[in-house]
Amino acid sequence: xxxxxxxxxxxxxxxxxxxxxxxxxxxxxxxxxxxxxxxxxxxxxxxxxxxxxxxxxxxxxxxxxxxxxxxxxxxxxxxxxxxxxxxxxxxxxxxxxxxxxxxxxxxxxxxxxxxxxxxxxxxxxxxxxxxxxxxxxxxxxxxxxxxxxxxxxxxxxxxxxxxxxxxxxxxxxxxxx
Numbered sequence: 340x341x342x343x344x345x346x347x348x349x350x351x352x353x354x355x356x357x358x359x360x361x362x363x364x365x366x367x368x369x370x371x372x373x374x375x376x377x378x379x380x381x382x383x384x385x386x387x388x389x390x391x392x393x394x395x396x397x398x399x400x401x402x403x404x405x406x407x408x409x410x411x412x413x414x415x416x417x418x419x420x421x422x423x424x425x426x427x428x429x430x431x432x433x434x435x436x437x438x439x440x441x442x443x444x445x446x447x448x449x450x451x452x453x454x455x456x457x458x459x460x461x462x463x464x465x466x467x468x469x470x471x472x473x474x475x476x477x478x479x480x481x482x483x484x485x486x487x488x489x490x491x492x493x494x495x496x497x498x499x500x501x502x503x504x505x506x507x508x509x510x511x512x513x514x515x516x
Contacts, residue, residue: 340449341402342371342429347457349375351426353483354453355463358446360435360514362471366415367435367443372428378421386419406431413437447507454482455500458493461486464507468514478510 346354351373359368378386386403407417410431421427433440450464460482467477480503482494492499 340453342406343449343453345402346371346373346375346427347460349373349377349427351375351460353461353463355465356450356453357465357467358443359465359467359469361469363469363473365434365436367433367440368430369433370428370430372426374426377423377425377427378419379423383419383421387417403429409433409441412439447504447511450480450507451500451504454503455495458495466511466514476514478514480507480510 343354343356353374355370355372357368357370357372359370360366361368387407403419406429410417410433413434414437415432415434416430417432418430419427450462454462463479463481463483465477465479467475469475485494485503489499494500494503
């Protein structure tokens with residue numbers, strides 16, 4: 340949630356959240372890509388420092404440093420690619436079999452909250468999994484497509500919000516089946 344909030348604060352109109360699991364490779368990758376204002380090379384180098392933040396309401400920024408630390412604790416990796424005026428991509432690769440792997444948690448609820456609480460923004464949520472036998476499954480939810488279908492009906496409308504929540508749960512369930 341905190342990583343995507345950074346995208347929102349950076350003025351992104353579209354944020355892509357990709358969660359990709361590979362059983363054969365023992366990896367879980369989480370990638371957040373946005374079309375926000377991007378960062379300078381100096382900001383990219385500084386963003387992993389918990390005492391660096393662009394926010395004026397507090398003096399620390401723990402989201403990115405914790406994301407990086409959690410990935411690296413499992414033997415995984417972390418990277419940031421950003422260009423001023425173009426956007427940012429953060430990728431954390433975790434090793435799920437590692438003893439220090441923190442459970443992913445209810446990412447579906449996080450995606451649902453992001454969509455319904457930021458109705459003016461677009462999100463693309465992509466979930467994929469490569470099974471031990473090499474078979475791949477992928478599902479996606481794109482709010483741009485929903486917006487086309489719904490017209491002026493807001494995502495926060497109770498029936499729409501419930502449908503989004505249920506669709507994400509079904510999507511995640513199918514990927515993990």
